[in-house]
Amino acid sequence: MALPVQPDTIPLVIVEGFFCSAGAFVWGNFHEHSNHACRAGRRRDRRVIFARVGPVSSLHDRACELYYSLVGGTVDYGDKHARLHGHKRFGRTHDRGLYPEWSKQRPLHFLGHSMGGPTILKLQWLLKTGFFGVEQCPNMVLSVNAISSPFRGTQLVYLLGEDAEDAPAVRRFSMGSVLAGCVHILAYLAPILPAGLDMHAHSRSLSFNESSFSVTLRQLWRSDWAETEDAAPFDVTFQAARRRESQLEGAVNPGTYYRSYVASMTEGCRRGSPYVPLRHLLTVPFLYLSSWAMNLCDRSLLGPLQQDTTGRVTDGLGQEGCVESMFTANDGVVPVFSQWHPFDCSETKCRHDAYPLDHSRRNADRPRGARETAPLHEDPENGVWHVYHIEAAHHVSLVPFWVGTSRQKAFWRDLGSWLCAIDAKRSVTQP
Numbered sequence: 534m535a536l537p538v539q540p541d542t543i544p545l546v547i548v549e550g551f552f553c554s555a556g557a558f559v560w561g562n563f564h565e566h567s568n569h570a571c572r573a574g575r576r577r578d579r580r581v582i583f584a585r586v587g588p589v590s591s592l593h594d595r596a597c598e599l600y601y602s603l604v605g606g607t608v609d610y611g612d613k614h615a616r617l618h619g620h621k622r623f624g625r626t627h628d629r630g631l632y633p634e635w636s637k638q639r640p641l642h643f644l645g646h647s648m649g650g651p652t653i654l655k656l657q658w659l660l661k662t663g664f665f666g667v668e669q670c671p672n673m674v675l676s677v678n679a680i681s682s683p684f685r686g687t688q689l690v691y692l693l694g695e696d697a698e699d700a701p702a703v704r705r706f707s708m709g710s711v712l713a714g715c716v717h718i719l720a721y722l723a724p725i726l727p728a729g730l731d732m733h734a735h736s737r738s739l740s741f742n743e744s745s746f747s748v749t750l751r752q753l754w755r756s757d758w759a760e761t762e763d764a765a766p767f768d769v770t771f772q773a774a775r776r777r778e779s780q781l782e783g784a785v786n787p788g789t790y791y792r793s794y795v796a797s798m799t800e801g802c803r804r805g806s807p808y809v810p811l812r813h814l815l816t817v818p819f820l821y822l823s824s825w826a827m828n829l830c831d832r833s834l835l836g837p838l839q840q841d842t843t844g845r846v847t848d849g850l851g852q853e854g855c856v857e858s859m860f861t862a863n864d865g866v867v868p869v870f871s872q873w874h875p876f877d878c879s880e881t882k883c884r885h886d887a888y889p890l891d892h893s894r895r896n897a898d899r900p901r902g903a904r905e906t907a908p909l910h911e912d913p914e915n916g917v918w919h920v921y922h923i924e925a926a927h928h929v930s931l932v933p934f935w936v937g938t939s940r941q942k943a944f945w946r947d948l949g950s951w952l953c954a955i956d957a958k959r960s961v962t963q964p
């Protein structure tokens with residue numbers, strides 16, 4: 534006789550990164566693997582919600598867009614914020630939210646890739662500080678799962694054009710200024726473009742319905758959006774990350790479960806710095822070049838050394854040695870230390886481990902019904918960052934592009950198991 538289905542599988546919200554809003558189309562069919570634990574426990578398959586946020590918006594704007602896309606209604610960026618940054622207070626209206634019942638009693642799991650991670654923490658910060666009302670609270674975010682997230686900034690933004698001495702100014706004719714021009718053209722043509730190219734610029738009146746072509750041409754020379762502190766590029770500078778930390782933004786919430794997955798495509802230590810294996814040039818040439826450039830970046834940009842709780846400089850796994858690699862080891866987009874969590878290890882609660890992806894990938898390819906040997910998450914720990922280091926992985930190894938590798942299958946299988954363990958623990962502690 535079949536056992537009854539348990540109804541308490543908490544949905545997972547996916548928040549994509551910079552310039553990415555392709556949704557389920559590119560993330561692919563991971564459900565078969567992520568629902569493995571749910572099905573084994575006779576629970577319903579987990580609902581997955583792709584959030585609707587601006588691909589180049591600032592963390593504040595993205596967090597507001599995320600909130601209202603879930604609960605529904607008109608996006609309210611806040612009167613004070615709108616005045617400070619010179620855009621309209623209200624954005625688009627969501628007639629119906631993706632999860633209008635979201636509340637302390639009905640929390641959600643969140644998964645953020647790249648800038649999606651800091652977006653989730655910004656949302657939790659706004660919930661904590663009462664930005665959306667006193668009845669909202671940070672426990673509405675049951676878990677934060679971040680992959681390759683720039684919590685503490687990235688030197689890549691300076692390499693692309695952000696002026697290190699004068700941020701948020703962008704250097705003329707840099708890659709960053711070209712990208713800013715593309716954003717303005719997309720925003721101008723927004724009414725006739727597909728949803729995948731939506732820049733979420735409702736509050737900025739940039740479309741041809743609200744703005745003239747001559748104004749757009751002027752923006753191509755000097756952007757009133759990209760060259761402000763209210764845009765994604767500034768939010769991933771080291772200056773902006775330090776400012777957030779000085780306000781204690783990103784401190785762990787005791788009721789939330791935190792995980793970060795840290796990818797690194799650099800290896801070892803040659804002549805005082807890590808090197809990028811040449812094989813990456815064949816598979817991900819753009820990331821190989823950016824990783825190589827990040828390796829050579831001026832270390833003075835990065836600020837003080839990352840330290841563990843004993844004051845030692847380490848690589849996150851307790852290994853001392855190549856001090857330069859603490860700053861320059863990267864996944865092609867984000868330095869390793871920035872992917873761990875906000876704050877130094879000595880200033881937050883964290884545990885660092887190697888991620889047993891290559892062990893559990895063997896299980897991911899097992900035939901259906903074969904014996905499971907990967908460790909199960911029996912008692913998940915809340916209020917602590919669990920940091921998982923993944924060797925020989927780059928910025929898009931695991932997500933968002935589904936190609937069905939063993940590593941991807943193992944990742945989703947493990948994540949599904951972790952979320953199920955959290956669901957089970959919550960159903961016991963809050964029946």
Ligand SMILES: [Zn+2]
Pocket residue numbers: 591593594610614615618620763
């Ligand atoms: Zn704004």
Ligand SMILES: [Zn+2]
Pocket residue numbers: 873874877878883884885920
């Ligand atoms: Zn740490």
